[in-house]
Amino acid sequence: MHEFGFAMQIFKVAEATAIKYNAKKISEVYLEIGELTLIVPELLKQSFKMATHGSIAEGAELIIEIVPGKIKCRECGEISKVSLSQESYLTGLQLFQCQHCESKNTEIIEGKKANVKNIKIQE
Numbered sequence: 523m524h525e526f527g528f529a530m531q532i533f534k535v536a537e538a539t540a541i542k543y544n545a546k547k548i549s550e551v552y553l554e555i556g557e558l559t560l561i562v563p564e565l566l567k568q569s570f571k572m573a574t575h576g577s578i579a580e581g582a583e584l585i586i587e588i589v590p591g592k593i594k595c596r597e598c599g600e601i602s603k604v605s606l607s608q609e610s611y612l613t614g615l616q617l618f619q620c621q622h623c624e625s626k627n628t629e630i631i632e633g634k635k636a637n638v639k640n641i642k643i644q645e
């Protein structure tokens with residue numbers, strides 16, 4: 523369960539911030555999720571609900587912004603936008619092709635990270 527582990531991480535970050543500001547409740551959590559993390563937003567929301575049950579963040583809403591994936595080509599140096607195909611979901615394979623020269627010798631430069639951007643609290 524990829525999403526549950528991540529939900530726990532989000533919860534810990536949000537909770538630490540809430541404690542720092544003496545908040546009684548966390549009402550919203552803003553997230554930035556790279557498209558290439560393979561995190562499924564709906565599953566993440568469900569996991570977050572489970573992870574926060576009975577806590578300061580119970581009932582908090584997750585607001586998710588998806589950051590598109592970007593690759594840089596090692597052959598021609600150009601940057602391409604990529605999105606995950608159905609196949610890469612199924613196999614976990616992430617070989618991206620440069621949209622300029624069609625080389626597969628590329629590296630991911632964006633879209634592999636997930637961060638808590640902001641939280642909204644009630645004091």
Ligand SMILES: [Zn+2]
Nearest residue numbers: 595598620623
């Ligand atoms: Zn290229």
